[in-house]
Amino acid sequence: MATEEWRQQWIEAVAKIRSDVSYNESAQQLRRLQQTGLLKLTDLKYNPAKFFEAHRLLARHAPNLGPGFWIRFTVHYNLFAGSVLAVGNEDQVKQLDDIQQKGLLGCFGLTEKLAGVNSGGVVNTIAEWDDQTQEFVLTSHEVGAQKNWISQGLVGELGVVVADLRVAGKRCGAHAFLMELRTANGPVPNVEFGDMGRKTVGNDLDNAWIAFHGARVPRHTLLSRYGEVQPGNGGSYVSRVKGLTNMAMIGQRLFSGRVAVAWAAITFTRKLFEMTREYSDRKKCWVPKNSNLTQVPQLQHLYTRAEETLQKLEAFVASCEKQLSDCLQKDEIPSVALQEAIASAKILASETSIDLCFRLKQDVGSHALMGDTGFEQMDFLQACKFAEGDSRILMQKLARDRVRLTSPLGSSEEQQLTKELQEAMKGGAKVHRMALAERRGMRTLRKFTTWPGWWCSAMWPACVQELL
Ligand SMILES: Cc1cc2nc3c(=O)[nH]c(=O)nc-3n(C[C@H](O)[C@H](O)[C@H](O)COP(=O)(O)OP(=O)(O)OC[C@H]3O[C@@H](n4cnc5c(N)ncnc54)[C@H](O)[C@@H]3O)c2cc1C
Structure with a gap:
């Protein structure tokens, strides 16, 4: 507590x-x-x-x-x-x-120049087991396989690096290595670091690209709760828990990250509205007499709408947090329903926040152009949009999973949308189908935002059933 x-x-x-x-x-x-x-x-x-x-x-x-x-x-x-x-x-x-x-x-090295968002988690950095020295050899065989956007990558002494494990020539899938990246003497041998360059905001954070040129790490660096490499005869991979892969468990971090990101977006928005309200309460208006900017109808309406929307969002994200916390403490994988709810929370919190803050910026006048008002940091929400699973890709995955179901689920409206999508999937180019899936996904989510019952925390378990 x-x-x-x-x-x-x-x-x-x-x-x-x-x-x-x-x-x-x-x-x-x-x-x-x-x-x-x-x-x-x-x-x-x-x-x-x-x-x-x-x-x-x-x-x-x-x-x-x-x-x-x-x-x-x-x-x-x-x-x-x-x-x-x-x-x-x-x-x-x-x-x-x-x-x-x-x-x-x-730091955490998953994203690569040509993997990550597009590939849905596949990595091209290779970790080859060397049975003779009992080490893993990490290599980025091409520029596309170099790690990209790694936060804290220019200062962190340590990194959890995700690489495709090869043992005795066999692919064992993506695995994570807890490795040293730099010591008091500087970067470890055969690892190259570069700065991603200046960003619109957040330049107090270092973002690195990282290339591995045959960097050697000892056997104990493989995070091995679910699988490990046994030395001898070229080496062999041993799975410790049937049915659970290391990568699936690393993916669990994305759930806690999504809840944290959803809170961050909501909290940012609340604070920006609070700071702006302080200003608009102080700013006098000439008519009606003795009024202030807060009383201008469009701002008044926006403040009310923001408060109602944020309260609903907070209740929903709090329910996700509570249920996820239970899973974390019990070491359980969240149910599919909870996974979907968490993804929806992250998407909705980011998109709703972007919308509300953008509207506020349009309606508060020149104040929004001034430094130290919070408006200059609005790209914080941009980061929420692509962090812990890009929102657009998440929507596509939600739509894809729904379309794959054979028995109808959710409200009649959702079932109708799913049916339309299934029809569209029967023909047409793949790109068209992907675009349609996403559009339908967004429409479905937008419908949820205007459906008060879905947000009510007391109703939440039933709502998840609806979502499914
Ligand atoms: C500040 C910052 C910190 C980060 N920190 C880390 C970190 O510490 N560790 C780490 O591993 N990663 C980190 N990342 C990477 C981040 O999580 C994303 O994976 C990365 O930003 C994705 O690359 P991109 O935005 O260039 O997307 P791209 O892959 O270039 O995609 C661009 C756009 O196209 C869309 N798109 C892409 N593919 C498809 C598709 N198939 N269908 C439809 N639309 C598609 C996406 O929605 C996206 O909006 C960080 C990124 C930033 C910016």
């Missing part, structure tokens, strides 16, 4: 974070924050309520700080440490305490 005392301590600790600093200084802030021990790298599993609350409280600063530090924070706590928790063996999980105490930072 996140106690009130802890909340106050965390609020105080994150109030000191600055974004007008170099990425090295920004990284130092995260090192210090984790060394306070207020949020443990293991809290995602043992105290998920604290993990999500910490993300939310940090996101309240996003209209001032931009996305840099928030992304750095969630990459370290969710993607890096969370992957070790999800697929690491006991010894590997134990290392997290040491990492935290020493203030070391980790």
Whole structure:
């Protein structure tokens, strides 16, 4: 549980974070924050309520700080440490305490120049088992296989790197390696790092491309809770838990990430509306006499609409968080219904926030052009849109899964949309079918946003049935 005392301590600790600093200084802030021990790298599993609350409280600063530090924070706590928790063996999980105490930072290397969003998780970095030296050899055989956009990749001492494992010439699929990326003497041998360059916002965060040129890592770096490599006769891959793959379990991090991103988008929007409201309450209007900008009809309407929408969204995301937290604590994979609900929460929170903040920007006048108003950080929401599974791709996957079902599910409206889509899938070019699937997916989601019952937290389990 996140106690009130802890909340106050965390609020105080994150109030000191600055974004007008170099990425090295920004990284130092995260090192210090984790060394306070207020949020443990293991809290995602043992105290998920604290993990999500910490993300939310940090996101309240996003209209001032931009996305840099928030992304750095969630990459370290969710993607890096969370992957070790999800697929690491006991010894590997134990290392997290040491990492935290020493203030070391980790990055998460999944996305590649020609893989990631497009490929849906396939990676082309290869990790070849060398039975003689009992090491894995990591190689990016072509430029397209180089890691891309890796947050904290220019400062992190450690990385969870996802690569396609080959043992004795056999492909064993994507696996994660907990490896050292740099020591006090600089980057480890045969790993090359490059800066992705300047971004519109969040330049206090380093984003790297990373190329592996035959980098050698020891056997114990393979996160091996679900599968490991046995040396001898060229080596053999041994699955530890039937039916569970390492990659499926790494994918679990995307669920907690999606809930955190949904909260971040909502929290950003709330704070931006709060800051703007303070301004419009103060700004006098000449008519009616003694009125202020808040009373201008279009703003008044927008404030009311935003409040209603955000409340519904918050109730829905809170239900997702609660159910996901149960799964995290019990070490269970969320049901398909919950997975779909979490994906919908992430998409809706990002899209609704973009829409509300854009409208606010249009209606509040010149104020939106000024620095330090929060409007200059609106690309925070852009990051929410593509983080933890690009929203467009997620919508396509939701639509695809629904179309594949043989028995009808959901409301009559949803069933009608699914039927139309199934009809369209019978012919036409693949590109057309994909576009149609996405359009239908968006239409379905939009319908949900105007359906109050679906949002009501008390109704939620029934609503998920509807969603299915
Ligand atoms: C600031 C930042 C931090 C990041 N941090 C990390 C990190 O720490 N670790 C990590 O592994 N990754 C990270 N990423 C990568 C991120 O999660 C996305 O995977 C990456 O941004 C996707 O690349 P892209 O946006 O260039 O998309 P592209 O693949 O170039 O796609 C562009 C657009 O086309 C659409 N599109 C693509 N394919 C299809 C298709 N088949 N059908 C329909 N539409 C399609 C997508 O919706 C997208 O909007 C980060 C990215 C950024 C920008």
